[in-house]
Amino acid sequence: MPRKPNSPANLDLFDAPQTSGAISPDLPSIDNLEQMYDIYNAQYFGGRLPRVKITFSKRMLAAGCYFPQRLEIRISEKYHAIFPDEVYDTLKHEMIHVIHLKHNAEFKKMAKRIGASVRANEHPDLRRPPKYLYVCPHCHIEYPRTKRLRLASCGRCSKRGYDKRFKLILKKNLKQMETK
Ligand SMILES: [Zn+2]
Ligand SMILES: [Zn+2]
Known part of the structure; x- marks a missing residue:
């Protein structure tokens, strides 16, 4: 179903004009996310995960993404502006990708154990x-x-x-x- 470019369906209503670099007020800071990373790492992964870089993306439609070559977890600001309470779930999901790249059986088992979403959520x-x-x-x-x-x-x-x-x-x- 094609939509007209200016129809309300295409308006990103949560993406109000913002000063450059500003993060939506409901989202935790990178510092908070790094702290949670360390906490989850200790709590669920026995501290075995390497330190990764955590960044926000303004454009990415998927809730989160892990880039193994860069050791980077990217969190979608766009997605979490709509679903701010899912941000730690996304973090946990991406943390599992640090050890299991695909949504395989191992991944699912781990996701169940630590209470993370199995699927990658999308905008x-x-x-x-x-x-x-x-x-x-x-x-x-x-x-x-x-x-x-x-x-x-x-x-x-x-x-x-x-x-x-x-x-x-x-x-x-x-x-x-x-x-x-
Ligand atoms: Zn309203
Ligand atoms: Zn995933």
């Missing part, structure tokens, strides 16, 4: 046609999404993180409306 907006249409009860901006949202509030209206006053309401299930 919901851009890759697949949306199946659900959410709307903000306050400003009425529409949010087309490919996945159901659990707890999400309007990025325009919510000042800091999730705000139940602006909880997005499911307006249409586009999947059910498809004719073919």
